Amino acid sequence: MSEVAVRTVALHKRFGALVAVEGLDLEIKRGEVFGLLGPNGSGKTTTIRMLCGLMVPTSGTGTVAGFDIVRESESVRGAIGYMSQRFGLYDDLTVAENLRFYSTVYGLHGRERDARLAEHSAALGLTERLGQLAGTLSGGWKQRLALACATAHRPQMLFLDEPTAGVDPAARRAFWQSIYVLASEGTTILVTTHYMDEAERCQRLAFLSRGHLIGVGTPKEITTQFNQPSIEEVFIALQAKDEGAAA
Ligand SMILES: Nc1ncnc2c1ncn2[C@@H]1O[C@H](COP(=O)(O)OP(=O)(O)OP(=O)(O)O)[C@@H](O)[C@H]1O
Ligand SMILES: [Mg+2]
Numbered sequence: 710m711s712e713v714a715v716r717t718v719a720l721h722k723r724f725g726a727l728v729a730v731e732g733l734d735l736e737i738k739r740g741e742v743f744g745l746l747g748p749n750g751s752g753k754t755t756t757i758r759m760l761c762g763l764m765v766p767t768s769g770t771g772t773v774a775g776f777d778i779v780r781e782s783e784s785v786r787g788a789i790g791y792m793s794q795r796f797g798l799y800d801d802l803t804v805a806e807n808l809r810f811y812s813t814v815y816g817l818h819g820r821e822r823d824a825r826l827a828e829h830s831a832a833l834g835l836t837e838r839l840g841q842l843a844g845t846l847s848g849g850w851k852q853r854l855a856l857a858c859a860t861a862h863r864p865q866m867l868f869l870d871e872p873t874a875g876v877d878p879a880a881r882r883a884f885w886q887s888i889y890v891l892a893s894e895g896t897t898i899l900v901t902t903h904y905m906d907e908a909e910r911c912q913r914l915a916f917l918s919r920g921h922l923i924g925v926g927t928p929k930e931i932t933t934q935f936n937q938p939s940i941e942e943v944f945i946a947l948q949a950k951d952e953g954a955a956a
Contacts, residue, residue, distance in 0.1 A: 711739070711775050712738055712739050713736060713737070713738060713739065713772075714737050714738060714739045714740075714741070714773065714774060714865070714866050714897035715735060715736065715737035715743075715760060715771070715772070715773050715866070715897070715899065716735070716736050716737075716771065716772050717733050717734060717735045717736075717760070717769065717770070717771035718734055718769055718770050718771070719732050719733070719734065719768065719769040719770070720732070720733040720734075720735075720756070720759060720766050720768075720769035720770070720771055721733075721766060721767045721768045721769050722752070722755050722756075722759060722764065722766055722767050722920075723767045728919075728920055729752045729755040729920050730752040730755050730756055730759070730766075730917075730920045731752075731919075731920040731921055732769070732921070732922075733752075733756060733769070733920075733921075733922055734922065735756075735915060735922065735925075737897060737899060737913075738897075739865075739895070739897050740892060740895055740896070740897055741892075741897055741898070741912050741913060742888060742889070742892050742898045742900065742910070742911050742912050743897070743898065743899050743900070743911060743912065743913050743914070743915070744899075744900055744901070744902065744907070744908050744910075744911030744913070744914040744915070745757075745899060745900070745901045745914075745915050745917065746901070746902070746908055746914055746915070746916050746917070746940075746944065747916055747917030747918055748918070748944075748947075748948050748951060750919075751917040751918055751919060751920065752917050752919070752920040753870070753901045753917060754794055754870055754901070755920075756917070757791070757868045757870050757899065757901070759771065759778060760773050760778060760785075760868065760899070761773075761785065761786065761789060761791045761868055762778050762779075762781075762782030762783070762785040762786050763782075763786075763791075765779060766778070766779065773785045773788065773789060773866060774788035774789065774865050774866050776788065786815075787815070787816055788864060788865050788866060789864050789865070789866045789867065789868060790815070790859035790860050790862070790864035790866075790867045790868070791859060791867075791868045791870075792855050792856060792858075792859040792867070792868070792869045792870065792872050793870055794870040794871045794874070794901075795871075795874075796851055796852065796854075796855035797855065798843045798844075798851060798854060798855055798858070799843060800842065800843050800844025801842060801843075801844060802842070802843055803839065803840050803841060803842055803843065804830075804835055804838045804839050804840070804841055804843060804846070804854055805826075805830075805839040805840065807843050807854060807858055808826050808829075808830065808835075808839075808854070808857060808858055808861060809822070809826065810858075811858035811859070811861065812825070812826060812858070812861040812862055815861070815862040815864070816862060817861065817862050822861075825861055825862075826861055829857060829860070829861045830857065833853055833856070833857045833887075834853070835853065835854060835857060838850065848875050848876045848877070848880070849876045849877060849879075849880030849883075852872060852873065852876050852880060852884060853880075853883075853884075855872070856869075856872065856884070856887060860891065860896075864896065865895075865896065865897065866896065866897045866898075866899070867891065867896055867897070867898045867899070868899050869888075869898065869899070869900040869901070870901050871901050871902060871903065872884060872900065872902075873885075873902060873904060873907065874903070881904070881907070885907065885910055888900070905939070905940050905941035905944060908928065908940045908944075909928050909939075909940055911928065912927065913925065913926060913927055914926065914927070914928060914931055914940070916931070916943070916944075916947060918947055918950075918951050919951065923947065924943075928940055931943055935947075
């Protein structure tokens with residue numbers, strides 16, 4: 710199996726006159742915890758949607774888990790898990806029904822699915838809540854359920870779009886522990902976040918600004934490249950420059 714989990718070449722996405730992603734060249738190694746950072750509207754979610762095979766690029770190419778994101782988007786979807794921004798849970802379905810729905814979409818069926826879901830819910834501490842409507846869960850439990858929905862089929866690659874937005878510090882910490890466990894089992898993880906302490910936890914980072922990739926590297930390499938004391942300062946300096954350019 711290839712050591713490269715994600716590769717894009719000159720990936721573009723336009724919405725009418727708006728260029729959301731422009732000329733993105735990205736490479737993510739297998740087993741990496743890779744952070745995608747950038748201000749609101751910089752193209753993170755659009756990039757993830759293209760990589761998940763959910764949105765067709767305007768131009769450029771990409772592979773995920775060895776599959777072409779346009780021609781083999783169905784195979785891409787079988788190899789990945791996607792936790793969307795705001796989690797994408799069905800509030801009027803129970804925890805068990807959400808799990809069953811997502812695992813079916815990801816290709817698990819019948820007894821294999823039910824056995825896997827029982828094991829998976831127990832491992833994530835969801836067993837007690839299987840009958841509860843997802844809409845009545847607290848933010849932290851919603852997050853845990855969304856992660857469970859994205860991982861029950863044991864994907865090789867996981868896309869997490871702001872998975873910790875709106876959850877408390879204890880839930881954030883627990884979530885990152887789960888991410889490291891998944892990574893130690895060989896799962897490649899692409900995560901977006903606006904929390905800079907989380908950015909520092911990634912092995913490598915990519916910075917997007919108005920759809921452009923403006924820096925890639927380890928947190929240390931990025932702070933050195935931009936000559937700033939921390940990732941937070943890099944982010945703020947880039948954003949100030951961005952706003953200056955927009956003015
Ligand atoms: N379906 C769409 N139609 C038109 N414009 C879109 C669409 N999806 C995204 N955009 C625009 O593309 C740009 C990039 O949006 P995107 O959601 O990828 O940013 P983001 O980095 O994920 O932002 P955030 O941090 O707020 O989640 C924005 O200007 C957004 O308004
Ligand atoms: Mg987004």
